Amino acid sequence: MVLIVAVDDKFGIGREGNLLTYIPEDLAYFKEMTLNKTIVIGRKTLESFKNGVPLPQRQHIVMTRTKxxxxxxxxxxxxxEQLLKTVKAYNPEEVFVSGGGNIYALLLPYCHKAYVTMIEADLKADTFMPDLRLHKEWRCTEEGPWLETPDFRYRHTTWVRAPL
Known part of the structure; x- marks a missing residue:
């Protein structure tokens, strides 16, 4: 599986049940990366989508404790275990772990790559994902150019998990 996320300086991903910030170009990047693929999300993430409606042109697998x-x-x-059985038939490059914080933490060990939009700011998050910079097995292999918004800079990075 592949992880996709936008994080601030502290690897924060959200605040009060919403994204930290809306960067239209980054949302377009997410769409480009996940269109016609499968996303794995938690129930709260699904419910945070506009009207709780799944994103168009993507297959959704929702992890929930509510059976x-x-x-x-x-x-x-x-x-x-149920997720791993479900995704076994899929191309691992086309299954994107897409949030929220608990799902990222739970599934990070099963991901081999991560597309991380790094936002150069502390956006006062209350929800975080594991900081890949602190995990020895994760290496940043690509860094795109810095892009500007009126409030901060951001860039797309690619991380790969290597065996220890």
Missing amino acids: TYEHPRITTVSSV
């Missing part, structure tokens, strides 16, 4: 949770257009799983 009776049902939603049209999604597959639900309630454990890592």
